[in-house]
Amino acid sequence: MDSSQRVRAILSFVQAADAGSFAAGARALGISSAAVSKNIAGLEKALGVRLMNRTTRSLKLTEEGEAFLRQARVALEALDLAVDAVVSQRAAPSGRVRISTSAGFGREQLTPVLPGLLNTYPGLAVEVDFDDRVVDLVHDGYDIALRGGRIADSSLVSRTVCKFRMVLVASLAYLETHGIPKQPEDLLRHRMLNRRFLGGRISPWNFVAEDGSISTLNTESALITMSSPEALTEMAVAGVGVAEIGIHHAWKHLQSGALRLLLLRSHHPGQFEMTLQYPHRALVAPRVRVTVDYLLDSFANMPELHVSQSDLSACEA
Known part of the structure; x- marks a missing residue:
């Protein structure tokens, strides 16, 4: 299976999995159901595993199919972002950025810098959820999370905002x-x-x-x-x-x-820190990249996040 065949087969697989049938997937792609079936069969043969169990009325992903679907989405997203990266060189970043943050940090540190972000990048829109629970960025559809505590998640890119004392x-x-x-x-x-x-x-x-x-x-x-x-x-x-x-x-x-x-x-x-996190991806969407850079620069200039030992000593009873 050459590269072009592989891409067509992956697209057929993802569309059929999302739509729940070969017919619906074929309509989304503008091809025949037979072509979708042939593409997926070729993909399964190339991989050496069954990705779907199908009947005349329904289809269900196998365990291998579920795993492959997750990776296929990442690959297709990387292709989309590659196009976005080229387009972004000719246009300002645009689109909606979803952020998850705690209530306190969101109100006191994040909210005050959002007007400057939106003035700098008028094409952006921001959606912020103030939630103290730890969210699953990928599953819950967030682009960025601001989290405090001891953070360890290898599936995410973590940028330190400050040490928590x-x-x-x-x-x-x-x-x-x-x-x-x-x-x-x-x-x-x-x-x-x-x-x-x-x-x-x-x-x-x-x-x-x-x-x-x-x-x-x-x-x-x-x-x-x-x-x-x-x-x-x-x-x-x-x-x-x-x-x-x-x-x-x-x-x-x-x-x-x-x-x-x-x-x-x-x-x-204590040994805590505030981190800004976003999912590992082959390419980072321009709307997310400029938001990450702007927020990190803004937080770096907030005195309350970077208090020195000498400043603390002056406040002791």
Whole structure:
């Protein structure tokens, strides 16, 4: 089977699989059902496996057929993107970009830069879902995801936006009433505000001893437990207690003096990062490529995402 025959056979297979029958696939391609059947039979012979089980009334993909269909879609998409890449050299990027992000990062960091993106590339349209769950980019049809935590997915391209540093904070009014904790054990006598992840896991408060060992504080007695870090930040600003939150949530309140840092030298900041991810593809669509570049440049210039150690020290209680 030469290259041109292979492409025709793959197109016939994908169209028949999507349409659910040879006849419907043939209509989509503008050829006869017999031609579709012949193309698919030739493809199966070349591959040495059956891709479809068909009857006079229906067809069903085999396990090998399902796997081949996924790869065939990638190949056909690469062909489409190759055409788009050539066309994009003569025209500005256009089309809709679907983005998945958490509620907090989406509201505080992503949303403010979208007007600039759309002004720079008037042909773009943006669709954003604010969802704290981890989505399947390919299955759910997203072009880009902004995710925080420990990210590992070899099927995606990951670009680091920033390192996430966790900090302990409390308001000045709270500290004036309850005192400033000098060592981790002191926190057990304070009103702790803790986070619960959507999966049910409670965020641990970790501390580093002088010998480098790491200990975890038992926070089961926390006064308030919330799944939203933004809400925890608001509770801390309101003087309710001591909270562990990301520095990007706390930074504007630390600058204003509404919050102060606690136990900076012993508190373990965690090993988290915010990443921008998009699916591995042979070619990246121009609309996605320019959006990725614009967002990364914008995030690189946000002070709250890149706070230095010296800046933190100046905010300690």
